[in-house]
Amino acid sequence: MVELNVNGIAHSVDAAPETPLLWVLRENLGKTGTKFGCGAGVCGACTVHLDGEAVRSCQVPLADAEGAEIKTIEGLSSGNGDLTKLQQSWIDLQVPQCGYCQSGMIMAAAALLKATPKPTDDDIDAAMTNICRCGTYSRVRAAIHRAAG
Numbered sequence: 001m002v003e004l005n006v007n008g009i010a011h012s013v014d015a016a017p018e019t020p021l022l023w024v025l026r027e028n029l030g031k032t033g034t035k036f037g038c039g040a041g042v043c044g045a046c047t048v049h050l051d052g053e054a055v056r057s058c059q060v061p062l063a064d065a066e067g068a069e070i071k072t073i074e075g076l077s078s079g080n081g082d083l084t085k086l087q088q089s090w091i092d093l094q095v096p097q098c099g100y101c102q103s104g105m106i107m108a109a110a111a112l113l114k115a116t117p118k119p120t121d122d123d124i125d126a127a128m129t130n131i132c133r134c135g136t137y138s139r140v141r142a143a144i145h146r147a148a149g
């Protein structure tokens with residue numbers, strides 16, 4: 001058994017310690033807001049927070065996540081229907097197109113804003129390495145600035 005803390009809730013997971021965190025989040029815990037894209041650490045669709053840092057969960061073995069605070073898109077807001085300013089900015093600016101990569105984008109953006117509350121365009125470009133096949137990058141950038149404002 002591996003003990004995980006996901007969105008403030010403790011879970012005992014029966015999975016091999018080398019299993020990628022992404023698989024466990026989706027298959028064992030039903031946290032399907034975290035997406036599988038490339039499975040190779042490239043696209044960022046699987047981005048979650050591990051102790052506040054944005055990580056690509058397809059590249060994190062379960063053993064490395066044990067004891068850490070894991071946050072998924074489902075745990076980003078308080079859970080009583082309130083959205084974070086970042087999530088509201090995403091809606092206000094209609095950032096998503098197909099939407100598939102967007103939960104990873106939002107998790108990466110949330111980690112950026114925590115570390116750098118007023119990011120410049122260069123800060124955003126350096127931090128936001130997630131891939132969007134629809135090309136929503138300019139709206140992603142605008143939504144981050146709006147949330148920071």
Ligand code: FES
Binds near residue numbers: 039041042057
């Ligand atoms: Fe993890 Fe693409 S699915 S980086």
